[in-house]
Amino acid sequence: METENSARLAVLIDADNARPAIVEALLAEVAKYGTAYVKRAYGDWTGASLKGWKDQLLTQSIQPIQQFAYTTGKNATDAAMVIDAMDLLYTDRFDGFCIVSSDSDFTRLAARIRESGLTVYGFGERKTPKAFVAACDKFIYTENLAYTQSVPRSPLRPAPDRSAEGKPWDDALLVLLRSAVEDSSNDDGWSHLGGVGNIIRKRQPDFDARTYGYLKLMPLIEATGLFDVDKRDPGDGNPMVVYVRNR
Template sequence: MSDEKTEKLAVLIDADNAQPAIVEGLLSEIAKYGTANVKRIYGDWTLPDLKGWKEVLLQYSIQPIQQFRYTTGKNATDSAMIIDAMDLLYTDNFNGFCIVSSDSDFTKLASRIREAGLFVYGFGEKKTPGPFVSACDKFIFTEVLRSKDDDSAKINRKTASELKQDSKLVNLLRSAVENSSDDSGWAHLASVGSNIAKQAPEFDPRNYGYKKLGELVAATKLFQIEEREVGDGPSKSLYLKDRRKR
């Protein structure tokens, strides 16, 4: 993607599997990747369950799509979202899709959209099944998007000891640094971030209580960190090197 800020995105929200407390954080997050040209949310709006969503739809200009529950126990919302997504895909008007749900039923949809060469951003709770997470180019856990007034939004910052005990995280970071490093073992932080995204679409430093990748890496104390000047200006870049390397 040449310029993320100009990407045209279609945002499709499964109201049955997403909470209204995320809406502000969700749209703010989506704005980092492009412009939400379409914002639709699907559910049975005749039921009281979606009252919380009804109160924010007008404020955030999200179009509600009515989908009656024809049969108890069957989720017709999923089918409506998938059909609409395919219709939007065939218009060739979008560069990517944002699928907001914790439901594994959207795994095939995400894969199909990616096959067409479009980027897929997934948004769901940490309970989201792995196949759906892996089917997306990037997956953001909605716990980090909740309103600051929501107690469930609090994510404790992990200590160096806790981070080092997370073998999956340690292996991911070390692998990304190694894959991005030059002959001397130093890797540019931006390249490390890109490599991580390819390996683990669900990775997000906020899941560990840190806003930026650089902060998380520094907290692990597993890497040497060097700040280098960029050209003649005030800008600086961070470079990392595994402390095990000499």
């Protein structure tokens, strides 16, 4: 996989057809393929059924798009998503779209976006109709999303008890580092340090190694004791290239 993917993505979520519990893992998955420049969730936010979305909208900086259900039995949310998707497509600002829904109504939309030469990533439950799945370049079942909160630490070598500032290691930090290394790795398990940093920035924009007492990402990674580090000399006077791997 690409160690640094600069693709500009638009993430459109059918909130009527997706669960808020998947959002954090969903956006972590999206970060593997590019940067989400647009994040929108569609639904009738005046209804009680979408109340669980509020915290995720705020935490993940997702723009809620209000769409009233004008009549019973008609899904106005789908139409609003399709219209916005086409408007965004015509701006020529994006390299791909992420369509989050298990609804077959988005099959033609996915096909149309691909006809324009853009990549379509679909996200939905296993019940998603095969036609929609096949219309996407890649489809990820939300049941398979690897929630970053559950990435285990290495059982072979625990992290030192404390960071350079003398504080106990933050479990969330260790999970972030390990998942970023795993998700940016090549088939041999090694990840370019630049690719690791790229994924970390996408998942946690406020990340700063200095928060933990280190000037750069590399010494922070080394200090945890959870990674193998390989500093490769490309020769011809070029700077050292650093690769890391989960232990």
